[in-house]
Amino acid sequence: MYQISELAEKVGLSRTTLLYYEKQGLLAGTRQSNGYRLYSEKDVQHLRLLLQLRAGGLTLSECKACLNSKVERSLLERRLQQLDAEIAQKQQARTLLAALLGEGSLRPWHQMTDKLAPEAHLDWLQRQGFNEKQALHLKWLSKDMNEHDQYMADFMAVFQALERWGPGSDADSLKALSYVPFAPEKILDIGCGKGFSTTLLATQTQAQIVAVDNEQSALDQLGERLAQQQLERRVTLACTSMTDLPFTSSSFDLIWSECSAYIMGIEQALEQWQPLLTSGGYLVLSDLVWLTEMPSPIAREFWQQEYPDMQTIAKRLTQMQQAGFELIDHYSLSEQAWSDYYQPLKARIAELKPSMPSSMAIADLEREIALYEQYFGEFGYQMFVLKKGA
Numbered sequence: 001m002y003q004i005s006e007l008a009e010k011v012g013l014s015r016t017t018l019l020y021y022e023k024q025g026l027l028a029g030t031r032q033s034n035g036y037r038l039y040s041e042k043d044v045q046h047l048r049l050l051l052q053l054r055a056g057g058l059t060l061s062e063c064k065a066c067l068n069s070k071v072e073r074s075l076l077e078r079r080l081q082q083l084d085a086e087i088a089q090k091q092q093a094r095t096l097l098a099a100l101l102g103e104g105s106l107r108p109w110h111q112m113t114d115k116l117a118p119e120a121h122l123d124w125l126q127r128q129g130f131n132e133k134q135a136l137h138l139k140w141l142s143k144d145m146n147e148h149d150q151y152m153a154d155f156m157a158v159f160q161a162l163e164r165w166g167p168g169s170d171a172d173s174l175k176a177l178s179y180v181p182f183a184p185e186k187i188l189d190i191g192c193g194k195g196f197s198t199t200l201l202a203t204q205t206q207a208q209i210v211a212v213d214n215e216q217s218a219l220d221q222l223g224e225r226l227a228q229q230q231l232e233r234r235v236t237l238a239c240t241s242m243t244d245l246p247f248t249s250s251s252f253d254l255i256w257s258e259c260s261a262y263i264m265g266i267e268q269a270l271e272q273w274q275p276l277l278t279s280g281g282y283l284v285l286s287d288l289v290w291l292t293e294m295p296s297p298i299a300r301e302f303w304q305q306e307y308p309d310m311q312t313i314a315k316r317l318t319q320m321q322q323a324g325f326e327l328i329d330h331y332s333l334s335e336q337a338w339s340d341y342y343q344p345l346k347a348r349i350a351e352l353k354p355s356m357p358s359s360m361a362i363a364d365l366e367r368e369i370a371l372y373e374q375y376f377g378e379f380g381y382q383m384f385v386l387k388k389g390a
């Protein structure tokens with residue numbers, strides 16, 4: 001026979017726990033005349049069986065039911081389902097922690113977080129030591145932060161050699177310019193890349209132009225192109241971020257942004273750039289949009305990952321109106337605009353692939369082109385010509 005402290009030591013539980021079990025009717029010692037309780041070997045075994053059932057994740061009352069009568073299958077099945085759900089949750093937690101430590105891919109997590117909390121996600125990336133440019137790239141490309149450097153290096157290896165960094169054509173840009181009813185005097189070209197639009201605006205207007213991009217190499221090439229065409233005196237190049245433009249309000253009568261506003265988010269861009277326009281000034285921007293309310297699941301899934309904030313035209317128009325813009329016109333970029341972008345991109349990929357067979361950046365670009373070829377018509381680039389309201 002054992003006293004309670006001896007029993008506690010034997011089964012590895014505290015005295016308080018045993019007293020609690022006793023109160024719950026899970027243990028019943030025999031009380032001595034001196035008030036002490038004594039427990040038999042049978043009690044020890046009963047407790048051990050109880051602990052075995054506890055190890056299966058059963059609650060005390062479930063254990064009691066199992067000990068006192070025939071085991072109820074439905075109860076065990078319910079418990080098993082709960083345990084499976086808990087294990088799956090823990091596995092997810094483990095995967096996330098391992099990925100944060102660089103032992104796996106964080107891509108799905110970034111995609112989800114960017115959708116749920118885009119600004120907090122960007123701030124957090126910066127707290128992890130990425131500068132704003134890197135953080136925006138991560139966000140913009142929805143890519144993995146542990147693979148970021150290699151991914152960006154491959155990405156730049158592809159794009160450095162290309163002229164256009166997004167769909168667009170001179171004809172589409174000129175059409176947008178034709179809607180501007182005045183001769184612009186000060187133009188801001190945001191996310192200009194190598195400056196197709198900048199060059200066009202410089203040749204088609206007499207305006208002073210500021211061309212902004214945060215990629216110095218692109219601006220350098222634009223500088224050379226402008227010099228060749230003797231346009232450099234009317235264009236100032238600024239290597240700075242579109243999220244924090246160093247201009248005072250009402251500085252420009254035309255803001256131009258082809259395939260770039262999405263990088264910081266269209267709504268944010270509308271809100272932050274609007275004050276830079278003079279009253280009645282124009283904003284021209286292009287954005288990838290859904291052309292149908294019911295895209296194919298594959299196309300939807302792809303763009304949900306690559307551009308989570310992609311919207312229908314109607315939704316964008318509402319946002320533009322809410323941001324204080326009047327719609328002048330909008331139209332889908334021509335197929336020419338896409339082939340001007342994708343044909344050289346395809347050729348460049350074919351050139352680089354043999355030397356970079358396992359590049360994730362290349363694989364992603366190939367997927368994008370294949371998707372475009374199969375599902376084009378469900379989505380497209382839309383040019384929006386907007387006027388700042390009074």
Ligand SMILES: C[S@@+](CC[C@H](N)C(=O)[O-])C[C@H]1O[C@@H](n2cnc3c(N)ncnc32)[C@H](O)[C@@H]1O
Nearest residue numbers: 164165166191192193213214215241242258259
């Ligand atoms: C898809 S490309 C479009 C370039 C150009 N408008 C064209 O159509 O060829 C996006 C451009 O935005 C630039 N960019 C990315 N993040 C930026 C930022 N935070 N501020 C300014 N430019 C940025 C990139 O360097 C790139 O040139």
